[in-house]
Amino acid sequence: MLRIAVPNKGSLSESAIQMLSEAGYSGRRDTRELHAADPRNGVEFFYLRPRDIATYVGSGALDIGITGRDLLLDSGSPAREVAELSFGDSTFRFAGAPGRFAQLSALEGVRVATSYPGLVGAFLADQGVSVTLVPLDGAVESAVRLGVADAVADVVSTGGTLRAAGLEIFGPVILQSTAVLVDSGAPKPGADTLLRRLQGVLVARTYVMVDYDIRLENIDEACRIAPGMQSPTVSPLADNEWAAVRVMIPREETNEVMDRLYELGARAILVTTIHAARL
Numbered sequence: 001m002l003r004i005a006v007p008n009k010g011s012l013s014e015s016a017i018q019m020l021s022e023a024g025y026s027g028r029r030d031t032r033e034l035h036a037a038d039p040r041n042g043v044e045f046f047y048l049r050p051r052d053i054a055t056y057v058g059s060g061a062l063d064i065g066i067t068g069r070d071l072l073l074d075s076g077s078p079a080r081e082v083a084e085l086s087f088g089d090s091t092f093r094f095a096g097a098p099g100r101f102a103q104l105s106a107l108e109g110v111r112v113a114t115s116y117p118g119l120v121g122a123f124l125a126d127q128g129v130s131v132t133l134v135p136l137d138g139a140v141e142s143a144v145r146l147g148v149a150d151a152v153a154d155v156v157s158t159g160g161t162l163r164a165a166g167l168e169i170f171g172p173v174i175l176q177s178t179a180v181l182v183d184s185g186a187p188k189p190g191a192d193t194l195l196r197r198l199q200g201v202l203v204a205r206t207y208v209m210v211d212y213d214i215r216l217e218n219i220d221e222a223c224r225i226a227p228g229m230q231s232p233t234v235s236p237l238a239d240n241e242w243a244a245v246r247v248m249i250p251r252e253e254t255n256e257v258m259d260r261l262y263e264l265g266a267r268a269i270l271v272t273t274i275h276a277a278r279l
């Protein structure tokens with residue numbers, strides 16, 4: 001059985017569990033369960049703190065897992081990133097009182113609070129800036145107001161938490177993070193199937209299927225508007241001056257592509273969602 005680590009709570013948990021469900025796996029039924037077997041698919045799930053997942057996978061205790069890139073790098077674990085999963089996006093930034101720090105070098109010698117000391121320490125060492133790191137468990141934005149640090153380094157999503165704490169971002173982007181699939185680098189039976197299934201979910205979410213009818217003389221132009229993956233499927237119609245075309249397009253381009261096809265003379269343009277895919 002492939003042993004898979006899944007975030008048990010926090011920002012990544014719900015999306016990770018949803019994605020595995022769309023990939024055809026059945027997981028735990030109760031949020032307090034820490035382990036669930038899915039014998040039909042030959043996998044076992046272990047629900048763990050996202051911060052600990054790289055440690056379990058890097059040590060070989062578990063085969064593969066879902067965590068954040070920032071948490072992976074912070075852990076110092078030898079686990080490696082296998083694929084991006086397109087959720088849990090965030091940036092990792094420095095912040096301080098408005099106007100206090102103009103650039104990174106202004107951090108020299110000051111106290112920087114973070115719950116990612118491994119990630120921030122490595123970044124600052126690489127940049128040749130020496131600070132006193134103040135490791136905290138969370139809510140690090142309060143550290144400046146409460147006087148335990150001069151600046152913070154933390155996850156930023158909307159920026160709302162920083163603003164509410166009266167802090168301002170400065171300096172370079174430390175990291176662009178996203179949820180990732182991680183493994184130990186050693187091949188594991190069943191891991192390829194999991195990866196293909198998750199990639200299938202991403203394709204199904206990112207693309208839609210478009211069907212339309214078009215006059216034969218306009219097919220080439222229509223295929224330039226929507227070229228598809230390999231190439232559109234073109235089928236004859238009973239009226240031999242027309243053909244039916246089927247093609248995948250990026251979901252976010254749906255209406256623009258429909259408008260352009262219609263203007264070209266396409267009719268009966270139908271868009272359907274994709275439930276699952278293997279490219």
Ligand SMILES: Nc1ncnc2c1ncn2[C@@H]1O[C@H](COP(=O)(O)OP(=O)(O)OP(=O)(O)O)[C@@H](O)[C@H]1O
Pocket residue numbers: 007009010011012050051067068069070071088089090138155156157158177178
């Ligand atoms: N708005 C967000 N807040 C926090 N983490 C986020 C956010 N968006 C994405 N993430 C990502 O989620 C992961 C952190 O998840 P984790 O569950 O450890 O902490 P959390 O969501 O802050 O939960 P908790 O604070 O309850 O431990 C990181 O990879 C982080 O980049």
Ligand SMILES: O=P(O)(O)OC[C@H]1O[C@H](OP(=O)(O)OP(=O)(O)O)[C@H](O)[C@@H]1O
Pocket residue numbers: 137138139140141154155156157158159160161162
């Ligand atoms: O930019 P925003 O949209 O405001 O989101 C970022 C905030 O969300 C997270 O905090 P969380 O709620 O997880 O609490 P924590 O700091 O205790 O982890 C993160 O640590 C930031 O504080």
Ligand SMILES: [Mg+2]
Pocket residue numbers: 138
């Ligand atoms: Mg948090």
